[in-house]
Amino acid sequence: MLVAIVGRPNVGKSTLFNRLTGQRQSIVEDTPGVTRDRVYGEIEWNGRVIPLVDTGGYVPHSSERFEAAIREQVEIALDDADVILLVGDAETGVTDIEQEMADRLRATDTPVLMVANKADNQERRWAASEFYELGLGEVYPVSATNGIGTGEVLDALVEALPAPPEETPHDRTRIALIGTPNVGKSSLVNALLGFDRSIVTEVSGTTREAVHSVVQYGDREIELVDTAGLRKRAKIKENVEFYAALRTERAIRTGDVSVLIIDATVGLRNQDIRVLKQAEQHKNGLVLAVNKWDLVEKDTKTAQRYTDYFHQILQTMTYVPIVFVSAVTKQRVYKMMDTALDVADERAKRIPTSDLNDVLQAAVEENHPPTYRNAYVQIKYMTQVRTNPPVFAFFCNHPKGIRDSYKRYLERKIREAFGFQGVPITLAFKQK
Incomplete structure (x- = not known):
């Protein structure tokens, strides 16, 4: 489940995001295009917890590089969202950009709520009716700055969302393989599934999900989530990392244990640290798997030097176990799984x-x-x-x-x- 906020620059998307989530996670500045990356948060309303993503400003046909990148992020969010909040500016009214976005949105089956922001007085609330000409249905005049009208938007949002799936009890341990693109997540999953472990069920994810595989591992049933299971899309030419980030965020939310895969030949990057801390904030069990270990020249102390290096960078996360693996040679791939299961057991432990x-x-x-x-x-x-x-x-x-x-x-x-x-x-x- 995901709700995406989209719209042209400087209409107050980030202010609305902060208002709906009750936090100040998005940067708010009176300059077009400040929000260049997606920002994730959660809405809590009427007993529902709803993931929300704030996108950069939508600027069609711009040749400026970061605006092209923003357009790609918006396209990604549109493809993944269950409900879309299209934000306009009640002060300036409908522009060609809103017209183009409305044409794009009417072609989808995804519910769209038209939000006319900056309607902080009666005159602008009346002016917001101009957005009806976009043909997207009800228009919701709001002021994200002071909260006027946001309750009506949230009520409509909950009504537009699909019903939450019924939680069926099971004994599976959900293990998500997360990390940046091209570190070998899918190769590790294939290494696990390609051996004499019995695949009980394999369900290819839709365009909105990662790929899930249910595996009988010893006497336990495991649900593996491969966040690299993405369909290639011709229109996503840059910023594939943003697409992977959305899958990673969802996998972390639903997993019991997150295994962060990093490339041994590259080391620990800032993006890896952000992903690991994101999983820690969600209170997932954590394992650090150093892939492509077969490509590293080693002596008897190489693994310890790597471990000391990771601990020096992570400092407050030295409790995270580290496993050195190779998807190519299958070295320690089972140890990675055993470690993840040990962490799952530790997570369920109760002390007298x-x-x-x-x-x-x-x-x-x-x-x-x-x-x-x-x-x-x-x-x-x-x-x-x-x-x-x-x-x-x-x-x-x-x-x-x-x-x-x-x-x-x-x-x-x-x-x-x-x-x-x-x-x-x-x-x-x-x-x-």
Whole structure:
């Protein structure tokens, strides 16, 4: 499920995105074309959680390079969206660009909501009726800056979305192979599926999904998600990375464990780090798989040097296990899967409260929390309140007095005592 915001530059798409998601993730500036990349967020409305993507400004037929790239992003979003929010400017009215976009949108089966932004007074709300001439149905005048009319848009949006699929209980572990293009994600999947592992079901994804394969692996059923399973499209000439990013974002949302594939001959790039942190924010289990290991000249210490290099860059994510693999030689591809399953098991682990408090007591005696407003911070006890992903609640007299450095200290003590390799854990501090 995905909702895409599209429109020409400087109509307030990013302001609307920030309003609907309740955050300030998109850059807002009174300059056309500031939003050059997609930005992802979530809408929560009437019990639904809806992924939302903000695109760059749509500028048809521009020869300027970044505007051509923006057009491609918009085309990608249009192809992937379940509902499209076409944003216009109630102050300037309908332009040739909106006419062209409306022609493009009327040719699709995807529901389109026409949003006339900047309708922050009665005169502009009346002027918004001009957008009816685009033939896209109801027009929703809004002011993204102050929130006027956004409730009506959200109601219409929820109504236009397909019904959420019924969750059927199953014992499958969902493992998503994520990463930048051309690092060997599909080759690793093929290496796994091409052996004597039994393929139970294989369903080719639609244009809106990655490719899913359900595999019997030992005594466990695994759902592999290959985010590289993309159909080539002639109109996507540049920015294939944006297309892959959309698949990656969806795979992360639905997965239990994300295996980030990187190219051993290239190393860890900024884009890889962003993807890994995105998976961490979604509380996926995490594994780092270094592919094309067969192309690296090695001695007995090469793997350790690579590991030290990764840990130096990732620092706060040294809990992520690293596996060196080769899709070509099939080296350690099964170890990669075994590691991912171990991480899934760690993610589902529950620790007895008595064991947790033994560790807490020892940690506090070794390093007491700093004072808060000249008062001692006392952590009374802790307990695990959920699994998949694990969340630990700490009860204390001054929750605001627990600084980030002390939270990291407690997390380290939990990991030293109980493992949780590859698993992001959440520490919540409550008043007692």
